[in-house]
Amino acid sequence: MTPVLVAEFDSAERFVAAVKAFVDEGRPPLDGLMPFHIPEVGEMLAGGRRTSIRPIMAAAGFGMAAFGFALQWFSATIAYPIDSGGRPLNSWPVFLLAPFEVGVLAAAIAGFVAVLVGCGLPRLHHPLFAYPGVERATQDRFFLLMAGAATDEADEETRKSLFARGAISIGASEA
DSSP, X not given: OOEEEEEEESSHHHHHHHHHHHHHHTOOOSEEEOSSOOXXXXXXXXXXXXXXXXXXXXXXXXXXXXXXXXXXXXXXXXXXXXXXXXXXXXXXXXXXXXXXXXXHHHHHHHHHHHHXXXXXXXXXXXXXXXXXXXXXXXXXXXXXXXXXXXXXXXXXXXHHHHHHTTOSEEEEEEO
16 A cells, blocks of 8 residues: 545546646556546546557457467367268368467456456555545546655655645555
């Protein structure tokens, strides 16, 4: 658990301005809690980070498809060869449908698991839920989470900067 500063804002304009100011200073906030989606805040908080779900899904899908094809080929040519109608044992067009289906299934399962792990789920309780007033983030308040500083002077400087940008209250919590 890392200590965070939680700043509460009562208007979207002040909240967006604070996020933009901190991103411009090179101190991007950890997260923002909002009662409705604000696209520019989402882009600023993401900071150009890309998710790694697509490569995980591709690796799982192609890997499982290759494994499925290899398993069918091995069983039809080496482990249990059946000569049916004089066809060759390695009749690869017959082996294509099942690996495709297994590959799609593996990619879907890998994507689902990657999303759960990436979101930190399942998590039944988050320490931020104990912060007083955070339940209003679903109604009419905006909360900005800033990383706690290593020194008290830097922490106090962040608090002053948040108040200067329109925060109505600032507290500390764990995240």
